[in-house]
Amino acid sequence: MYLVELLQGDRRHTVGLFAEKEEAIEWVESVPYVHKQVDVFDEHEFVNYSMNFDELPLYEEIVWKKSRFPLTKYMFTPDDGxxxxxxxxxxxxxxxxxxxxxxxxxxxAYVIPNAEAARYIQSREEIREALFNHYGKRAETGGVGSEDGEYITVENGPFIHLDALTVQQWDEKTSIEQFIELISQ
Structure with a gap:
């Protein structure tokens, strides 16, 4: 099942569930006020859909198969983008x-496949423990919940993001000393 929602700021409107992704796309693309933007990054296509408040009707029912979804500009605000x-x-x-x-x-700040999440989190914690054991009170964490994610700073030492690359380097290390040397470059 695929859920379609309309989001603006704190406003969230559920359109409905669709059995197939193609049906969800068909519904979205049937709405005359929807703008489609296609971006290609690393040979992968990313599609984004959006609407503008100023283009929305006072009231219209979007008909798809046997369903009718009420769409009105009053579901949104002109000031929330x-x-x-x-x-x-x-x-x-x-x-x-x-x-x-x-x-x-x-x-x-990172999205990890569920099948890898436990190992990823364990590796992050091992990194933290190894760095605090190595640097002691010279190490501090910060950035939890920030856009760039958590990091460890070391007084007169390296700045280490606890991101996927750092976790990969940790998982591929031959020793803790080799890892610390690598991140200190």
Missing amino acids: EITVLIWDRLVPMDEVDGLTDDATQVD
């Missing part, structure tokens, strides 16, 4: 899940 039309990743009813759920988990 662009309205995002979001098609969520595939949602699976929990009673159909056997084992770990699909999708991803946000870890600080």
Whole structure:
């Protein structure tokens, strides 16, 4: 199932659930006020949908198959900017899940596939412990919850982001000393 929502600031309007992603896209693209933007990054196509308050009708029913969705500019405000039309990743009813759920988990500022989340978090904590053991009171953490994510600063030493690259370097290390030398360059 794929959930479609309309988002602007703190306002969130659920359109509905669609059995297939193609149906969700079909509904979104049937709305005459929706703008489609396609970006290509590293040979991957990313599609974003949005609407502008000034273009929305006073009231209109968006008809798709047998459904009618009421759309009005009064669902939004003129001051909160662009309205995002979001098609969520595939949602699976929990009673159909056997084992770990699909999708991803946000870890600080980064999104990690669920299958890798436990190992990723364990590696981050091992990095923190190793750096605090090595540098002692000269090390401090910061940036938790920030856009760039958590980091460790060392007085007269390196600045280390606890990001995916750092975790990968930790996982591939031959020794703690080799890792500290690598991040100190």
